Every structure is written in structure tokens, then in C-alpha cells.
Amino acid sequence: MASKPQPTTSNLLVAHHDPRSAAAEAYRALRTNIQFASPDHPIRTILATSTSAEDGKSTTIANLAITLAQAGQRTILVDCDLRRPSLHKLFGVSNEHGLTSLILDADAAATPPFQPTMEPNLVLLTSGPLPPNAAELLGSQRMQAAITALKGQADFLLLDTPPIIAVTDAAVLAPQVDGVLLVINAGHTRRDLARRAKALLEKVGANIIGVVMNNAPLERDYYKYYGQGEG
Numbered sequence: 461m462a463s464k465p466q467p468t469t470s471n472l473l474v475a476h477h478d479p480r481s482a483a484a485e486a487y488r489a490l491r492t493n494i495q496f497a498s499p500d501h502p503i504r505t506i507l508a509t510s511t512s513a514e515d516g517k518s519t520t521i522a523n524l525a526i527t528l529a530q531a532g533q534r535t536i537l538v539d540c541d542l543r544r545p546s547l548h549k550l551f552g553v554s555n556e557h558g559l560t561s562l563i564l565d566a567d568a569a570a571t572p573p574f575q576p577t578m579e580p581n582l583v584l585l586t587s588g589p590l591p592p593n594a595a596e597l598l599g600s601q602r603m604q605a606a607i608t609a610l611k612g613q614a615d616f617l618l619l620d621t622p623p624i625i626a627v628t629d630a631a632v633l634a635p636q637v638d639g640v641l642l643v644i645n646a647g648h649t650r651r652d653l654a655r656r657a658k659a660l661l662e663k664v665g666a667n668i669i670g671v672v673m674n675n676a677p678l679e680r681d682y683y684k685y686y687g688q689g690e691g
């Protein structure tokens with residue numbers, strides 16, 4: 461009997477492809493920090509944004525989602541980048557239906573078009589067909605209702621968004637989540653833009669739970685030491 465073909469997932473998903481790597485260990489450290497960040501008000505909904513394009517927002521939030529799922533947390537990962545969505549590519553699935561279908565179609569809202577992933581505890585809601593009015597859609601009451609409904613269906617709800625300096629989408633969503641991760645592209649992100657991103661997030665009352673340094677050089681000696689004895 462022919463087995464079901466597995467989707468081709470991107471090598472950027474190191475938490476899945478190479479769980480013993482230093483990078484995967486860094487995502488697990490991020491998971492632990494989030495889980496212990498706020499004992500009285502657990503962080504359950506998280507958004508990733510950054511100052512500019514290609515800083516590593518999608519890679520970061522996708523690997524964090526995988527890592528949470530690997531720890532037994534039921535996780536929903538949503539592509540809220542309705543301009544340059546990429547999670548469907550990272551996970552190698554179709555983007556025919558997704559978040560926009562959920563917002564625009566009342567029937568889809570009852571049964572969100574989740575797609576399974578290689579991690580049993582992780583489902584993906586891709587962006588769906590791109591709308592002409594992304595910010596308006598993300599700021600709509602239907603979107604708010606969708607977030608509330610999705611929160612109720614998982615332990616963790618993770619949102620990927622576009623760069624916050626370029627468009628308002630991330631700022632619109634930020635007050636609706638428990639915590640925001642600001643991804644910094646080491647050696648590339650300009651300090652003044654990082655400050656502006658922080659100010660934009662604070663202005664809307666977002667809770668910045670941390671800064672993730674992507675593309676940072678490995679501290680080789682540290683990881684060598686850490687990996688000793690693991691074969």
C-alpha cells in the first residue's frame with residue numbers, strides 16, 4: 461500500500477530536522493524563557509515581528525511553534541502576514557485556504573482550515589488568499605473574534621506578522637496577544653529602527669516579552685562544552 465506523501469518542509473525548521481543542533485537548543489531555551497516569563501499571567505498568545513523584511517520572523521516563530529509542540533503543548537501557528545506570507549512554504553503545504561477564509565467566510569469560522577504538520581501537537585493556519593486591505597482585515601472585529609476562538613482551541617497561539625516599521629499590521633495585532641517577540645537580525649537591524657519598533661509597540665500597549673537575536677554568530681566553545689557527552 462502506498463504511504464501518504466509527506467510534505468517537503470524547509471531546512472530552516474531546524475527544531476524538527478536537527479533537534480540536537482545548537483540552533484534547536486536555542487529555540488528550546490526561548491521556549492523555556494517564555495514558559496517561565498510570567499508565572500501569574502502565563503503567556504499563551506505570542507506574536508513575532510521585526511523592523512524590516514527578512515529578519516527571520518517567520519523562521520523564529522515557526523521553530524518556536526515546533527519546540528512548544530515537541531514539549532506536548534497543543535499549538536496553533538497562524539500566518540498573519542497577509543502581504544508576503546511564507547509559513548505555507550516553510551511547512552510545504554498549500555495556501556488555498558487559511559486565515560483570510562476564516563475571517564471572510566462564516567462557514568470556515570466554524571471549522572478553521574487547519575493543516576496538520578509533522579508535529580502531532582502543531583497545526584498550521586496559513587494566510588489564505590491575499591486581500592487588498594490587509595491592515596483593515598487584521599483590525600476587524602471578525603479577526604478579533606477569530607483570535608479569541610483560536611485561543612480557546614490550543615495551549616499556545618503563535619502569530620507571524622510583517623515588519624512593524626513598514627506597515628501597521630503587527631501594531632494592530634500586538635495588543636491582542638499576551639506577548640510580543642521582537643526579532644533582531646544580528647549585524648543588520650539598525651539600532652534606531654529597533655528603538656522605533658519598540659516605541660511603536662509600546663504606544664499600542666503591547667507587552668514586549670523579549671528580543672530574539674537571529675543570525676547571531678554561534679558561541680562555539682559554549683556549545684561544544686554543552687554538547688559534550690551527547691555522542
Ligand SMILES: Nc1ncnc2c1ncn2[C@@H]1O[C@H](COP(=O)(O)OP(=O)(O)OP(=O)(O)O)[C@@H](O)[C@H]1O
Nearest residue numbers: 512513514515516517518519520544546623674675
Ligand atoms: N536562523 C536562520 N538561519 C538561516 N537562515 C535564516 C535564518 N533566519 C532567516 N534566514 C534566512 O533569511 C530568510 C528570511 O527569513 P524569514 O522568512 O524567516 O524572515 P522574515 O522576517 O519572516 O521575512 P519577511 O519580512 O519576508 O516576512 C530565509 O529565507 C533564510 O534564507
Ligand SMILES: [Mg+2]
Nearest residue numbers: 517518541546
Ligand atoms: Mg515572514
